[in-house]
Amino acid sequence: MPPWLGHALRAQRGPVPWNAVLRGALACAPLPPLVLAGHATAGVAAALGAMLAGINDRPGGRRSSVTRIGAPALAGSLGMLLGSTAGHLAGDGATADVLLPLLFAVAALLAGAVSAAGPVASACGTQLLLAAVVGAGMPLPEPGPQRALLWLAGAGWLLLLRLCLPAPGRPAAGPYHLDGEREAVAAVYGAVADLLDAAGGPRATARRAALTAALDHAQDALDGPRLRRRPRSAAERALHARYGAALPLAEAATALAWAGEQLPPRAARGPRRLAGAVRGGGPCGPLPAPVRATPGLRALDDALLHAAEVFDRPPERTPGAGRARDRRSALRRALGPAGREYGIRVALCGGAATALGRALDHEYWYWLPATAVFLVKPDLGPLVSRVLCRALGTVIGAAVFAAVLAAPVRLVPGGPGLPLVAVVAVCGALIPVATRHFAAQTAVVTLLVLTLVVLGGEPPAAWSRVVESLLACALVLLVGHLPLPGRRGHAVRTGLEAAARAAHEYLAQVLTAPEDRAARWALRRRAYRALADARAAVEVSAAELPALARHTAGSARVAATLEDLVDTVTACAVVRDHGTAGHAAALPARHAGRLATLLTDLADAERHAGLRTTAHRLPHPHPHPVPA
Numbered sequence: 001m002p003p004w005l006g007h008a009l010r011a012q013r014g015p016v017p018w019n020a021v022l023r024g025a026l027a028c029a030p031l032p033p034l035v036l037a038g039h040a041t042a043g044v045a046a047a048l049g050a051m052l053a054g055i056n057d058r059p060g061g062r063r064s065s066v067t068r069i070g071a072p073a074l075a076g077s078l079g080m081l082l083g084s085t086a087g088h089l090a091g092d093g094a095t096a097d098v099l100l101p102l103l104f105a106v107a108a109l110l111a112g113a114v115s116a117a118g119p120v121a122s123a124c125g126t127q128l129l130l131a132a133v134v135g136a137g138m139p140l141p142e143p144g145p146q147r148a149l150l151w152l153a154g155a156g157w158l159l160l161l162r163l164c165l166p167a168p169g170r171p172a173a174g175p176y177h178l179d180g181e182r183e184a185v186a187a188v189y190g191a192v193a194d195l196l197d198a199a200g201g202p203r204a205t206a207r208r209a210a211l212t213a214a215l216d217h218a219q220d221a222l223d224g225p226r227l228r229r230r231p232r233s234a235a236e237r238a239l240h241a242r243y244g245a246a247l248p249l250a251e252a253a254t255a256l257a258w259a260g261e262q263l264p265p266r267a268a269r270g271p272r273r274l275a276g277a278v279r280g281g282g283p284c285g286p287l288p289a290p291v292r293a294t295p296g297l298r299a300l301d302d303a304l305l306h307a308a309e310v311f312d313r314p315p316e317r318t319p320g321a322g323r324a325r326d327r328r329s330a331l332r333r334a335l336g337p338a339g340r341e342y343g344i345r346v347a348l349c350g351g352a353a354t355a356l357g358r359a360l361d362h363e364y365w366y367w368l369p370a371t372a373v374f375l376v377k378p379d380l381g382p383l384v385s386r387v388l389c390r391a392l393g394t395v396i397g398a399a400v401f402a403a404v405l406a407a408p409v410r411l412v413p414g415g416p417g418l419p420l421v422a423v424v425a426v427c428g429a430l431i432p433v434a435t436r437h438f439a440a441q442t443a444v445v446t447l448l449v450l451t452l453v454v455l456g457g458e459p460p461a462a463w464s465r466v467v468e469s470l471l472a473c474a475l476v477l478l479v480g481h482l483p484l485p486g487r488r489g490h491a492v493r494t495g496l497e498a499a500a501r502a503a504h505e506y507l508a509q510v511l512t513a514p515e516d517r518a519a520r521w522a523l524r525r526r527a528y529r530a531l532a533d534a535r536a537a538v539e540v541s542a543a544e545l546p547a548l549a550r551h552t553a554g555s556a557r558v559a560a561t562l563e564d565l566v567d568t569v570t571a572c573a574v575v576r577d578h579g580t581a582g583h584a585a586a587l588p589a590r591h592a593g594r595l596a597t598l599l600t601d602l603a604d605a606e607r608h609a610g611l612r613t614t615a616h617r618l619p620h621p622h623p624h625p626v627p628a
Contacts, residue, residue: 007543008385012436017059020432023165024054027158028425035421035455041140044456045147046154047424048134049076051448053155054431055441056123057162061180061221065162071120073155076127077148082107083135084144090136097358100136104369105351107132112346115377116339116491117331122377129350129373137357137366140456181239182278184218188246189275191215193268195253196300200262208257208567209535211250212528218243219525234314235281242278245307247521249274252299255574258567259296266290267297270304277311284311295578296571302578337490348479349376353472360468364458367465371472376479380438382543383480387473393442394469398462400443401450405460423451481547488551492541493611495534496555499562500602500611502527507569507595511587514576524573527566535559554609561605565598 001009027050034043053069060068086103090096111125135147142150166176191207191214198207222243249271256263270287277284287308292298333339349372357368375390404423427448434440446465454460506523514520538559541552572591 003543003549004382004384004545007382008388008439010437011440014436017432019165020054020057020059021429023057023158023161024428024431025425026161026165027051027054027154027428028421030154030157031424032418032421035418040455041457042142042146042150044452045080045140045142045150046157047452048131048449049073049151049154050158051154051428051431051445052076052127052130053158054428055435055445057158057432058435059180060184060217062163062177064180064221064223065159067120068123069155069159069162072123072127073152073159075124076131076155077152079128079131080135080151081144081148083132083137084147086132087136088144097355100358101351101355104129104133104136104354105347108350108373109343109347112343112376113334113339115346116336116342117334121334125346126374126377129346130370133354133366133370133373137364137370138453138456139363139458175233175235178235178239181218181221181236182281184214184221185239185243185246186275186278187214188218188243188250189271189278192246192249192253193271193275195257196263196268196271197265199253199257200260204257204260208254209532211253212532215246215250215525216529216532218246219529239278241310242274242307245303245310246274247525248299248303248306248517251521251524251570252296252303252574254567255299255571256296258571259294264290267300270307274307274311284308295575298578299574333494336494338494341488341490345479345482346373346376348482349373349476352479353475356471356475357468360471361464364461364464368468368472371469372476375472375476382540383477383548384545385543386438387477389437389439390442391470391473393439394446394466396439397443397446398450398466401447401460401462404447404451405454405462420451420455424448424455427451481545488548489541489555492534492537492552492555495530495537496558496562496606496609496611499527499530499534499559500606502530503562503566503569506566510569510573510576514573517577520573524566524570527569531559531563531566534562552609554605555611557605558602558609558611561598561602565595565602568594568598 028047031043031047034040034046053073056069056072057065058068086100087096090099090103108129111129115122115125131151135144140147163177166179188211191211195204195207195211198204222240253271256267266288267290270289273287274284284307287304289304290297290300292301350369353369353372354365357365360368371390371394375386377386380386381389404420407419427444430444431441431448434444446469450460450462450465502523506520506527509516509520509523538552538555542549542556568591572587572595575588575591576586
């Protein structure tokens with residue numbers, strides 16, 4: 001199976017997020033009273049805001065959801081205001097046919113460039129453009145400021161549910177508002193145990209990647225916005241301390257996996273008990289100690305002892321362990337080559353789709369650019385996968401909508417309006433599950449939007465919407481393959497260069513100042529996070545059609561070499577920390593030779609991939625102590 005087709009057929013797995021399903025169903029609670037009161041169009045604007053907020057409602061801490069849901073909602077509200085104003089000023093004549101495509105192209109250029117800064121920025125850019133298109137084209141009687149407030153109110157209602165609604169089936173231990181953070185920290189200890197179990201086997205690399213993902217998730221969950229600089233409650237301070245205690249455990253487990261030797265089952269029992277203690281909110285009790293036969297096992301034993309002390313003592317009033325936001329780095333990504341490339345393509349798609357939509361259907365022209373804006377996002381997967389899934393999902397959603405309209409809705413109490421509200425509630429409940437595959441998400445969103453369009457007073461032209469969606473798919477596919485000035489694949493190159501810089505800083509710290517463990521662990525986290533982002537970009541690029549995938553040929557080798565390099569640096573740090581004498585030791589010849597080989601391989605891989613070589617900036621390892 002070709003990679004682009006395999007990616008289109010791949011879906012995420014995992015348990016059903018019942019708490020998110022419940023929130024999605026309750027998100028449409030303001031809609032029935034508005035429909036019964038004769039203000040269905042006001043409910044449509046609020047339901048659109050709640051729908052996009054539901055797409056951004058992902059697992060994690062409650063505080064982090066304020067940024068993940070609230071920031072895109074504010075951007076969408078601003079887009080609704082700007083789009084409504086632009087549509088009102090442009091009118092509906094020949095001037096609008098020229099002015100609106102130009103305005104949306106400029107807005108798409110800016111929003112596309114901002115989207116390169118990160119996932120939350122990408123969601124903000126998408127909601128800004130989508131709301132602007134809907135505000136300019138959807139015939140709602142409410143004025144622009146009222147539409148913007150309704151959009152914000154719908155998203156705010158779901159965010160309020162996210163912050164206040166307890167999760168069903170939650171354990172009794174600990175405050176419920178820290179459920180997400182508690183589960184994220186417990187997952188880190190579980191991932192450490194899984195890596196120890198997989199050491200010396202074929203699944204060790206995948207388990208190490210899973211540990212990195214768990215650490216990233218816990219870091220983001222604990223790094224949510226707060227009114228105070230320090231964690232306020234004892235339970236929150238305890239979670240921060242327990243996350244910090246997991247860092248040396250992760251380092252020791254990575255070094256043991258790098259050694260390639262199988263470990264006895266006893267080695268993973270301690271981290272599993274710590275995971276249970278985090279979920280239960282109590283002390284960890286006695287932990288089985290591993291045999292201190294190698295530097296890696298000594299590091300694991302010391303990390304378990306440190307974790308036991310952290311779990312059993314009252315938490316100190318220290319700042320949280322969350323990472324500081326690097327706004328300058330995000331600004332560099334937005335203004336760099338990746339942001340420019342993405343912004344130009346989004347601008348071409350937005351402007352061309354708006355012009356084509358107004359040329360084909362003057363009254364309901366907004367559907368085509370709205371589809372194109374939502375489809376052009378590169379963080380939703382490879383281009384051809386997005387197009388195929390969008391086309392399939394749109395057809396399925398339109399077919400289900402046609403079946404809903406053919407049902408005898410008059411038999412339902414309340415007339416034809418309330419059954420459509422029930423459809424909206426079902427779609428809202430399905431969104432958290434449907435986000436696992438883009439085709440399923442598209443089908444649910446298509447059914448939801450077509451239902452809201454009918455509630456807003458428009459005719460149920462489902463199949464014409466299908467034709468416009470297919471036109472948008474063809475347009476996005478065409479623009480995605482257009483040649484632009486300069487090289488392609490800037491997102492991959494930017495990610496790999498950032499990962500190489502992070503590896504350089506981490507290696508320099510280990511070779512020159514290994515005794516500063518806090519700085520070393522922070523640099524290790526930064527390196528693995530940058531590697532995870534780069535690996536994700538490489539996998540997306542590899543699943544494109546050959547015409548696009550060839551622009552990033554060789555990038556997978558660079559990413560694999562960098563991952564091996566950072567794992568080796570971690571093993572070197574453990575060896576220097578836990579030598580035979582128990583203090584900073586010499587770097588063994590095996591480790592120094594492996595580092596030298598990897599630096600040579602990295603330079604060769606970067607040269608073949610067309611990247612700027614970074615290996616020459618890395619310090620050369622020596623098989624003897626390096627003075628700080």
